[in-house]
Every structure is written in structure tokens, then in C-alpha cells.
Amino acid sequence: MIRRFRNMKIRTQSAIVILCAIIAAFAFFELLWLNKWKFCEAAEDLDLFYTQISDDRFKETLAKEALNYNIPESEDDEEAVEALQPFLDLANEYTSIYIYGEEDSLYRTGKFASIMDTRSFLFFFNIGYQLTGGQGEYVMDFMLEFANGSAQVMIYNYERTLFIYPFLVVCFLLSVSLFLVIVLFFLNRKMRQILILKDEILTMSSGDLSHAVPDFGENEIGILASELNLLRESLSDNIQKEQESRKANQDLITALSHDLRTPLTVLHGYLEVLKLKRNPKSQEEYLDRCLKKTEDIKELTDRMFEYALVAEETETPDITWISTDFIQQCLSENCDYIRLAGFAYDLRLPETSGVLLSDKTMLKRIFNNLFSNILKYGDKCDNVIVTAELKKEMFYIIISNSVKAGRSHSDSNNIGMKNVRKMIELLDGQMDVKQEDETFVIRLGFTLR
Numbered sequence: 001m002i003r004r005f006r007n008m009k010i011r012t013q014s015a016i017v018i019l020c021a022i023i024a025a026f027a028f029f030e031l032l033w034l035n036k037w038k039f040c041e042a043a044e045d046l047d048l049f050y051t052q053i054s055d056d057r058f059k060e061t062l063a064k065e066a067l068n069y070n071i072p073e074s075e076d077d078e079e080a081v082e083a084l085q086p087f088l089d090l091a092n093e094y095t096s097i098y099i100y101g102e103e104d105s106l107y108r109t110g111k112f113a114s115i116m117d118t119r120s121f122l123f124f125f126n127i128g129y130q131l132t133g134g135q136g137e138y139v140m141d142f143m144l145e146f147a148n149g150s151a152q153v154m155i156y157n158y159e160r161t162l163f164i165y166p167f168l169v170v171c172f173l174l175s176v177s178l179f180l181v182i183v184l185f186f187l188n189r190k191m192r193q194i195l196i197l198k199d200e201i202l203t204m205s206s207g208d209l210s211h212a213v214p215d216f217g218e219n220e221i222g223i224l225a226s227e228l229n230l231l232r233e234s235l236s237d238n239i240q241k242e243q244e245s246r247k248a249n250q251d252l253i254t255a256l257s258h259d260l261r262t263p264l265t266v267l268h269g270y271l272e273v274l275k276l277k278r279n280p281k282s283q284e285e286y287l288d289r290c291l292k293k294t295e296d297i298k299e300l301t302d303r304m305f306e307y308a309l310v311a312e313e314t315e316t317p318d319i320t321w322i323s324t325d326f327i328q329q330c331l332s333e334n335c336d337y338i339r340l341a342g343f344a345y346d347l348r349l350p351e352t353s354g355v356l357l358s359d360k361t362m363l364k365r366i367f368n369n370l371f372s373n374i375l376k377y378g379d380k381c382d383n384v385i386v387t388a389e390l391k392k393e394m395f396y397i398i399i400s401n402s403v404k405a406g407r408s409h410s411d412s413n414n415i416g417m418k419n420v421r422k423m424i425e426l427l428d429g430q431m432d433v434k435q436e437d438e439t440f441v442i443r444l445g446f447t448l449r
Contacts, residue, residue, distance in 0.1 A: 006217035010190065013219065021182035029175035033168070036135070040163050052095050053138055053157035061090060062153070063144060070148040071099065072108045081109045096156040102143065105152065113158055125158065128165035136161030193221050200228060209236040260297060267293040317359035317426050321449075324353045324388070324395050330364060331386055331397065334371040338384060341375055345384040352390055354448040362423045369420050370399060370442060379404045379438070390448070397444045405438070 005013065032039075043049060052058050069087045072080035084099070088111040091097045098110030115121050128136050141154040193216050200213045213229040216222040270286045270293070277283075328349045335345045374384055382402035389396050417433065424431040430445035 003217075006219070006222070008219060010219050010221065014186070017186040018183060021179045024182060025175040025179035028178050029171050032171040032174065036164060036167055036171075039167060040160060043163055049159070049163055051138070051157060051159040052092050053140055053155055053159070058090070062087075065090060066144045066146045069146055071101070071146045071151045075107055075109055084109055091155070094157060094159040096158075098154045098156075100152040100154065102150045102152060108151065110154075113156065115158060124165065125161055128161055128168065132164065132168060136164045190221065193225075197221070197225060197228065200225075200232075204228075204232055204235070209233075209239070260301075263293040263297050267297075317362055317423075319357050319359060321355055322358045322360060322363070323355050324350075324390070324448075326360065327363060327395070327397065327446075328353075328388055330367045331388060334367050335384070335386060338371055338374055338378075342380050343374065343378060343384055344380075344382075345386060348385075348387045348389075350388055350390050354390060354395060356395060356446050356448050358427050358429075358446065362427060366420050366423050366444075369417075373417075374399075374401050377403055377440075393448050395446045395448055398441065400439060400441045403435070403438050403440050 005016070008016075044051060044054060065087055069084050070080060072084060075081065088097055088109070091111060091113075093114040096111060096113040096116075099108045100106060101108060116125070125136065136158060138157045138160050139154065140157075141152060143150050144153045196214060200211070203211055209232050211232075213225045213232065216225045267290055270290050274283060274286050274290075331347065331349070335347050339345060378384065379402040385398075385400040387396075387398040387400075389398075421431055424444065428447065430443075432443040434441045434443075
């Protein structure tokens with residue numbers, strides 16, 4: 001049940017909490033109000049306030065003093081009414097006392113509570129009377145023996161209004177306080193969750209991504225916490241990958257820089273020898289060696305450039321409509337290039353053509369990489385076979401060549417093939433590589449439109 005509540009939307013949670021707070025506050029008010037007289041009696045027992053009507057000594061005094069007075073024959077008997085006045089004065093300012101005949105129950109005389117003539121008390125009494133339904137007025141009647149017979153005495157006392165009306169206000173305030181405590185507790189809990197998220201964001205902004213964000217359920221705050229946690233993990237992974245990539249770059253640059261020093265040092269030495277012209281007969285040999293070292297340097301710089309292309313993550317292709325004739329033209333140009341280097345080739349192109357969405361520059365780079373690998377690692381003794389064919393909605397290019405003995409078709413870091421594979425993926429193409437014995441075969445596929 002608690003888990004279901006935690007997963008509710010905050011708006012729904014708020015409505016449920018407010019409804020429960022109203023019910024709890026109302027029930028608490030009813031509990032206090034239903035036991036108001038118990039609280040009143042307890043307050044009287046503790047002498048916190050006094051009510052004459054509950055004083056047994058007052059009742060005893062009335063019974064004792066009544067024997068000294070006669071009951072008026074009627075309310076018009078002014079002399080008898082005046083004679084009974086000291087008896088009526090036994091009631092205090094909060095008590096009204098009235099006397100009725102025993103047999104005819106007719107009014108004889110009485111005294112109205114003087115406090116009711118006070119405007120401030122009357123205003124206070126009228127408001128409380130409306131709110132409580134007259135709960136502050138206490139009425140008691142009983143038979144009392146007078147000197148000339150029995151009479152019915154009725155007493156109205158208003159002293160309990162001094163307790164019951166303030167008690168009503170206290171009950172209301174306590175109930176409202178209970179309502180506010182429940183609602184504020186809920187709001188405080190949500191505010192603490194928001195403050196925790198704020199602290200987590202500040203922690204992340206300081207660079208600490210190792211601290212997991214707490215789970216706050218599936219409400220809005222919980223979703224925010226979950227997304228923040230995913231963001232933290234993503235940032236942490238990206239930073240780790242960036243650090244690994246930076247370290248790999250540094251390692252490669254360090255290795256290539258070291259590799260570059262050797263041929264440069266040797267080249268520098270050869271050039272110094274040539275400059276001195278001490279051995280003219282060996283100049284041709286030293287020039288050949290210099291050219292060889294420049295080729296080594298070019299190969300190393302090519303590897304560095306290719307690695308930079310592989311490591312580049314922001315590269316995006318410039319997609320346009322391209323005819324398969326353009327690809328066939330690239331294949332023909334590269335075949336002529338390797339022919340000048342001493343390779344024989346067998347080029348098989350289809351007679352029909354199609355169109356596809358691709359990037360001309362990337363396609364050129366792909367074929368340059370592939371044919372550069374043939375120049376580096378291919379065996380000139382065997383033909384390079386290049387085949388292009390249309391099959392259903394695909395355009396396939398298959399390049400097959402023999403590998404020199406003791407050489408791998410890929411460089412030490414496999415950078416060239418990584419570069420080709422990355423560009424093929426960017427162009428939504430297919431790439432399959434197979435090497436069996438001394439034969440290397442690569443198959444590229446592009447979707448026709």
C-alpha cells in the first residue's frame with residue numbers, strides 16, 4: 001500500500017493526504033467535543049473555574065433559607081415578592097432563579113442573571129449559543145420547601161459558558177493544527193526530497209559522479225531522480241571513455257613520435273653525408289636510402305591521420321543521390337593506380353546502373369584505404385580481383401587479393417580497417433571481411449533506392 005502511494009503522482013498524493021487530514025481533524029474535533037463535559041467537570045474539580053449550580057453548598061443554602069420565606073400567592077403580590085428578594089439574591093450574577101407554584105405551576109417571582117445585561121458578555125454568549133446550540137446554558141429544576149408550602153424552583157446558570165465556549169475554540173484550533181501538521185509533514189517530506197536532489201546536483205557539478213541518487217518512487221520527483229541518476233551514469237561513462245580515448249591518443253602519439261624519430265635521425269645522417277660529398281660513388285645509394293626513409297615517414301604519418309579519422313566521433317556524412325557509375329569510376333581509377341605500382345588486376349563491372357543515397361567523399365576515402373592496403377600488403381604475383389554487381393536492391397563490391405608472405409593485411413593497430421568500417425556504418429552499408437590462407441577478401445554492400 002505504501003509503495004503504491006509512493007508511485008502515485010504528487011497531485012494524487014496531495015489530494016489523498018488533504019482528504020485524510022480533513023477526516024483526522026474532524027474525528028479529533030468530534031472526540032474532544034463529545035467529551036466536553038468530562039473536561040468541564042475535571043476543570044471544576046481542579047478549581048480552574050467555579051459554577052454555582054454545581055456547588056452542593058449553594059443547594060443546601062437554598063433549601064435552608066427557603067424555610068424562612070413565604071411563597072407569594074401570585075406575581076402581583078408585590079409585598080410578598082419584595083420579602084422574597086433576599087432569597088433570590090443568593091444566586092450570583094451568572095445564575096437566574098425562578099419560582100413557580102407547585103399545584104398550578106404559575107410563575108410567582110424570579111431573578112434574571114445580571115451578567116446577561118452586560119453587552120460584552122451577551123455578545124460572547126449569543127455567538128457561542130449559535131455555535132454550540134445552547135450548550136453553555138445549564139438548567140436545573142427541583143421542588144423546594146418554603147415556610148408556607150412547596151414550590152418548584154428553576155435555575156439557569158451561564159458560568160459554564162466561560163469554559164465551554166473557549167473549549168470550542170481550543171478544539172477547533174487543535175483540529176486545524178492537526179490538519180496542518182499532517183499536510184505540512186507531507187510537504188516537508190517532499191521539500192526534503194527536492195533538497196536532496198539539489199544537493200545531488202551540486203555534488204555532480206563539483207565533479208563527484210560516484211554517488212547514486214536515492215530512489216523516490218515513480219512520481220514526478222522520483223522520475224526526476226531516476227533521470228538524474230541516468231544522467232550521472234551517462235556523464236560518468238562519457239568521462240571514462242574520454243579519459244580512455246585521451247590516454248589511447250597519447251599512447252599512440254607517443255609511439256608514433258618515437259617511431260618517427262628513428263627514420264628522421266637516419267635521414268638526417270644520410271643528408272649530412274651527402275652534404276659533405278666525401279664519397280661520390282655512394283651518393284646514389286644514399287639517395288635511395290633517403291627516399292626509403294621518406295616512404296617510412298609517410299607511412300607513419302598516414303597511420304596517424306587514419307587514427308585521427310577513426311577517433312573522430314562528430315563526423316557526419318553529406319548524403320546525396322549518387323549513381324553506381326560513380327563507384328565504378330572510383331574502382332577503375334584505383335585499379336589504374338595499383339597497376340602503375342606493378343599490380344595486375346581483373347575488374348568486372350555490371351552493364352546496368354542504379355542510384356543510392358551516400359557520401360561521395362567518404363566513398364573515395366573508403367576505396368583509397370582499401371587499395372592503399374593492397375599496395376602495402378598485397379602480393380604482386382597474383383591478380384587483384386575487383387567485382388561489382390547488382391542483386392535485387394543491393395549493390396555489392398567484392399575485392400580479393402593475395403597477401404605477401406609474412407605480412408598481415410591490417411596494420412599493427414588495425415586502424416585502416418577500423419576507419420573503413422566506421423565510414424561504412426555511417427553510410428548504412430554492409431561490410432564483411434574474410435582472410436583464408438594467403439587470400440584476403442572484403443565485401444561491401446550498399447542499398448539501392
